[in-house]
Amino acid sequence: MKRFRKVYVEISNLCNLRCSFCPGTKRQNRAMTGEEFAFLLPKLRDWTDFLYFHVMGEPLCHPKLERFLEMAGESGFKVILTTNGTLLPKKQEMLLSSPALHKVNISLHAFEANDLSMPFEEYLRGCFDFGKAAKGKKLITYRLWNAGGLDEKNREILDAMHLAFPGSWVQVRKGTRIADRVYLEHGDKFDWPDLNAPEGGEKVFCYGLKDQIGVLCDGTVIPCCLDHEGDIALGNLFRQELGEILDSQRAKAMYEGFCRGQATEELCRKCGYARRFGK
Numbered sequence: 001m002k003r004f005r006k007v008y009v010e011i012s013n014l015c016n017l018r019c020s021f022c023p024g025t026k027r028q029n030r031a032m033t034g035e036e037f038a039f040l041l042p043k044l045r046d047w048t049d050f051l052y053f054h055v056m057g058e059p060l061c062h063p064k065l066e067r068f069l070e071m072a073g074e075s076g077f078k079v080i081l082t083t084n085g086t087l088l089p090k091k092q093e094m095l096l097s098s099p100a101l102h103k104v105n106i107s108l109h110a111f112e113a114n115d116l117s118m119p120f121e122e123y124l125r126g127c128f129d130f131g132k133a134a135k136g137k138k139l140i141t142y143r144l145w146n147a148g149g150l151d152e153k154n155r156e157i158l159d160a161m162h163l164a165f166p167g168s169w170v171q172v173r174k175g176t177r178i179a180d181r182v183y184l185e186h187g188d189k190f191d192w193p194d195l196n197a198p199e200g201g202e203k204v205f206c207y208g209l210k211d212q213i214g215v216l217c218d219g220t221v222i223p224c225c226l227d228h229e230g231d232i233a234l235g236n237l238f239r240q241e242l243g244e245i246l247d248s249q250r251a252k253a254m255y256e257g258f259c260r261g262q263a264t265e266e267l268c269r270k271c272g273y274a275r276r277f278g279k
Contacts, residue, residue: 004048006080008214008225010055011037012062017084019113021149023192025056025228030217034064034071036238040215041075043237050102052080055214056228060087066094073100084110085127086118092130096137103139106130109146112153124157128164131182140182141175149189191272193226204263204274209246209255221245223254223265231267 012031018024044051051072053059059081062068072079081095082105088095095101111123131140142161144154162169165178175185191197208224215221219238220230232254235245245251257264268274 145187193271
């Protein structure tokens with residue numbers, strides 16, 4: 001088995017929305033070039049089979065997304081995308097024809113977290129039409145990770161979803177199967193890690209460095225997909241090999257700490273998502 005179940009590759013930190021639940025980033029706006037992406041692929045090949053095109057940014061905004069999918073597939077990777085769903089109608093044909101694309105996560109809570117000019121019904125229709133067209137071809141997960149936050153439209157969303165997917169809905173381990181290879185997930189709104197937030201304690205469970213790492217669009221390696229500012233910069237994959245980065249004192253201390261259920265880094269002690277596992 002490869003060491004990591006998944007590696008997050010932020011192909012761009014640019015987004016077409018400003019969701020109220022997303023902290024965004026103060027980093028310089030940047031989109032990974034084709035040359036940079038090609039340089040990373042062999043460096044990651046021995047470590048994982050799955051690339052998630054996500055940390056910050058909307059991957060469907062990247063002008064070279066189709067080529068990046070082709071390159072990832074040619075290198076033997078399967079790709080997972082996380083999207084706010086607004087661009088799915090424009091990208092549907094390209095995405096569904098990509099052999100490398102394995103799964104698409106669609107954050108339906110994005111609509112209520114923005115002041116969109118697009119009508120709500122049009123937004124849902126685009127998201128649900130994509131799921132119906134992909135049924136049986138790709139894994140599709142609709143996310144409503146907004147319990148305790150902006151969730152007033154959830155009832156409307158679920159009613160529209162029942163009309164779009166009228167078959168039997170079946171409860172499964174992580175959510176609800178609403179059609180063949182199409183799922184719905186519910187989750188609580190969580191607080192992103194922030195160095196200015198109050199500490200939540202040293203006792204933390206995390207998958208960072210255990211089954212995942214992230215690579216920001218400038219090549220910075222981070223321990224997990226929530227380090228949106230690169231506060232825990234472990235190294236840079238454009239200049240170093242991943243083995244060297246993971247063998248650093250800082251990375252090893254983090255990994256050993258997580259194995260004990262302890263957070264050695266300040267940012268990890270201020271992570272609202274990690275606290276979900278202690279409930």
